[in-house]
Amino acid sequence: MRKTFCFLLLVCITLSPLFAQNKHAGPYMTEKQRTMEEKLRKIIVPEVNFEDADIVSVVKYLSELSAKLSGDGQKVNIVVAQSPEDKKNKILVTLALTNIPLYDVLNYMAMLTGMTMRVDEYAVILKKAPPKQPEKKQ
DSSP: OHHHHHHHHHHHHHHGGGGSSOTTTOSOOOHHHHHHHHHHHHOEEEEEEEEEEEHHHHHHHHHHHHHHHSSSOOOOOEEEEOOHHHHHSOOEEEEEEEEEEHHHHHHHHHHHTTEEEEEOSSOEEEEEOOOOOOOOOO
């Protein structure tokens, strides 16, 4: 019994890094998703300073900036998935950061605006987080 427990513990410890690769994409990232995430982490943004800026304008700016900073001249595709209501009530971003990877800029922006960030094979997708379900009382 004790040997079985020790074996299972060893297996869990050995496999745990496989399930902690990306909290946004889950443990099963494709090679292209991994490549995209690496690119986002390598692009260091010298400075961003937005005050009540429309998220669509911010994303457009960051995409253009990524082409200048990436080294390969390729823009990072960033998609903002918005409902018609979100388009009417603009999502505003206030953010001031220096010397930070583009991945983290997008992640902070998502957190501050109540959105989620997903690294896909060809783009980063920002969308409104689903509303939290109230906990059921027992």
